[in-house]
Amino acid sequence: MGLEDIYTELVSEHSRNPEHRHALPGATCSLKGHNPSCGDEITLQLKVKDGVVEDAAFTGVGCAISQASTDMMVDLIRGKRTEEARALAQKFIGMIKGEITDEAELEDLDEALSLQGVSHMPARVKCAVLAWHTLDEALKEQGK
Amino acid sequence: MADAQEFLKDFPLLHTEMNGRPIAYLDNGATTQKPEQVIKAICGYYGGCNANPHRGAYALSVEATEIYENARKRTAAFIGAKRPEEIIFTKNATEALNLIAYSYGLTNLKQGDEIVITIAEHHSNLVPWQHVAHATGAALKYIYLEQDGNLSDEDIETKITERTKLVACTQVSNVLGLKNDVKKIAAKAHSVGAVCVVDGSQSVAHQKVDVRDIDAGHKMLSPMGIGVLYGKYDLLDAMPPFLMGGDMIEYVEEQQTTFAELPAKFEAGTQNVGGAAGLTAAIDYLTGIGFDRIEAIEKDLVDYALPQLRELPFIELYGCDTKRDNKTGIIAFNVKDVHPHDVATILDSTGVAVRAGHHCAQPLHKYLGLNASCRASFYLYNTREDVDRWIAALKKVREVLGYGA
Ligand SMILES: Cc1ncc(COP(=O)(O)O)c(C=O)c1O
Numbered sequence: 001m002g003l004e005d006i007y008t009e010l011v012s013e014h015s016r017n018p019e020h021r022h023a024l025p026g027a028t029c030s031l032k033g034h035n036p037s038c039g040d041e042i043t044l045q046l047k048v049k050d051g052v053v054e055d056a057a058f059t060g061v062g063c064a065i066s067q068a069s070t071d072m073m074v075d076l077i078r079g080k081r082t083e084e085a086r087a088l089a090q091k092f093i094g095m096i097k098g099e100i101t102d103e104a105e106l107e108d109l110d111e112a113l114s115l116q117g118v119s120h121m122p123a124r125v126k127c128a129v130l131a132w133h134t135l136d137e138a139l140k141e142q143g144k
Numbered sequence: 145m146a147d148a149q150e151f152l153k154d155f156p157l158l159h160t161e162m163n164g165r166p167i168a169y170l171d172n173g174a175t176t177q178k179p180e181q182v183i184k185a186i187c188g189y190y191g192g193c194n195a196n197p198h199r200g201a202y203a204l205s206v207e208a209t210e211i212y213e214n215a216r217k218r219t220a221a222f223i224g225a226k227r228p229e230e231i232i233f234t235k236n237a238t239e240a241l242n243l244i245a246y247s248y249g250l251t252n253l254k255q256g257d258e259i260v261i262t263i264a265e266h267h268s269n270l271v272p273w274q275h276v277a278h279a280t281g282a283a284l285k286y287i288y289l290e291q292d293g294n295l296s297d298e299d300i301e302t303k304i305t306e307r308t309k310l311v312a313c314t315q316v317s318n319v320l321g322l323k324n325d326v327k328k329i330a331a332k333a334h335s336v337g338a339v340c341v342v343d344g345s346q347s348v349a350h351q352k353v354d355v356r357d358i359d360a361g362h363k364m365l366s367p368m369g370i371g372v373l374y375g376k377y378d379l380l381d382a383m384p385p386f387l388m389g390g391d392m393i394e395y396v397e398e399q400q401t402t403f404a405e406l407p408a409k410f411e412a413g414t415q416n417v418g419g420a421a422g423l424t425a426a427i428d429y430l431t432g433i434g435f436d437r438i439e440a441i442e443k444d445l446v447d448y449a450l451p452q453l454r455e456l457p458f459i460e461l462y463g464c465d466t467k468r469d470n471k472t473g474i475i476a477f478n479v480k481d482v483h484p485h486d487v488a489t490i491l492d493s494t495g496v497a498v499r500a501g502h503h504c505a506q507p508l509h510k511y512l513g514l515n516a517s518c519r520a521s522f523y524l525y526n527t528r529e530d531v532d533r534w535i536a537a538l539k540k541v542r543e544v545l546g547y548g549a
């Protein structure tokens with residue numbers, strides 16, 4: 001496993017300039033995620049209306065992998081229905097755990113697919129999945 | 145330095161490869177590697193004398209007991225304890241500190257009393273005192289730092305007062321790598337009638353320690369799972385047991401039990417005899433080399449590394465500008481704009497092992513205004529070549545993440 005498989009151009013670009021790292025005015029829900037092993041901390045904010053994630057953003061600090069992963073996730077879920085967003089979260093987590101490897105099946109993860117290399121790095125798995133677990137939790141709450 | 149090369153040969157793991165590269169092991173603050181001599185002692189115990197000590201009246205058990213009790217005597221001599229009974233074996237430093245917190249702390253502290261610790265403590269010497277404070281109503285106070293990372297003399301003078309019943313302090317900070325003047329702190333604590341608990345986890349393997357309190361064996365070449373609590377006989381004798389069960393009793397009746405004398409009182413259940421055998425071998429090994437040489441090797445590496453690190457504009461150093469002559473072989477740092485975990489991953493790809501995160505010292509990081517840091521920590525088998533590889537790898541870090549140098 002080479003470094004370039006983990007710190008891909010996309011990952012470093014998103015980590016240096018996370019487009020969605022800002023507070024979200026009018027958010028309907030806000031949930032914190034924390035990865036104690038690395039110290040990654042994010043607060044994910046969502047604006048959900050009529051079952052659709054109309055907007056999303058995050059604040060926080062952490063490693064390049066956690067920050068890039070969060071930024072890519074926000075890109076991906078904006079405008080998606082909540083069930084769809086949760087399904088994507090499950091799929092991403094499955095990919096990082098190495099349970100889903102089929103390229104075609106993973107295609108709709110879009111840029112987040114570039115994090116697949118992390119599935120070979122047990123020490124960094126938690127960094128990659130932090131945002132997606134947080135999203136899943138947040139939407140579970142919304143669904144109640 | 146010739147010395148380090150000389151010791152390197154004793155450490156088999158350091159001759160293996162990690163990700164296809166030889167290892168520059170710079171995480172000795174977390175645990176040290178084990179020399180052949182220690183590994184042999186452990187294998188020798190399990191291969192030749194394994195039995196439950198103190199329990200059977202047969203030759204093998206007697207031999208196991210001897211190995212175990214010999215380790216106690218050797219440890220006592222190593223740290224200058226007056227009697228072997230003042231040495232209690234634990235599973236690690238954390239258990240030793242919990243033993244004091246539960247047994248001494250919960251029994252002797254009450255509302256209105258104060259516990260004084262430092263902001264530089266490892267969670268193991270912090271969270272147990274929080275627990276004691278919450279449970280007894282005692283107040284928990286902190287000694288903070290001077291600009292250069294050393295403990296504030298003013299705080300030592302003003303925070304330890306007539307209300308203070310217990311002072312807990314590490315001998316060397318596991319993040320900043322600075323030696324604290326624990327003699328002075330203990331003297332101040334004793335002058336107000338408080339007991340003083342010293343966490344020796346980062347010192348016992350690196351400098352000659354003349355006892356005040358605690359140590360974890362795995363940071364001094366010995367196996368994981370054996371730690372040492374030293375306590376003055378009278379203090380330990382007056383403390384109630386911590387864990388209860390086999391081996392720590394005198395008579396057990398249906399409703400009552402009387403407890404064994406020291407040290408058995410604090411060693412409930414089957415003990416880590418293999419670990420004790422390893423600890424004895426580690427003490428032999430370290431005694432054979434002597435702390436003057438160990439300190440000289442570590443100092444050489446720090447003196448070699450620091451000027452080079454200071455040349456790198458993107459490196460931030462912590463605890464490296466001490467005004468006192470008290471720097472140990474621990475260097476905490478960050479690479480500008482890059483999270484410590486990414487730094488560690490990138491260094492790892494070249495076979496350089498450093499620690500990244502909060503190093504079990506979250507309050508210290510918060511106090512320093514940091515989210516996390518990286519830490520390189522040296523020991524007697526490290527070489528200037530390890531430092532060269534570390535620094536060469538650091539120069540690559542920002543590039544990997546797409547930053548200009
Ligand atoms: C200063 C200090 N205290 C306590 C500990 C805890 O040691 P252990 O994990 O062996 O209980 C450590 C180990 O990291 C340490 O550095």
Ligand SMILES: [Zn+2]
Nearest residue numbers: 038040063127
């Ligand atoms: Zn991380």
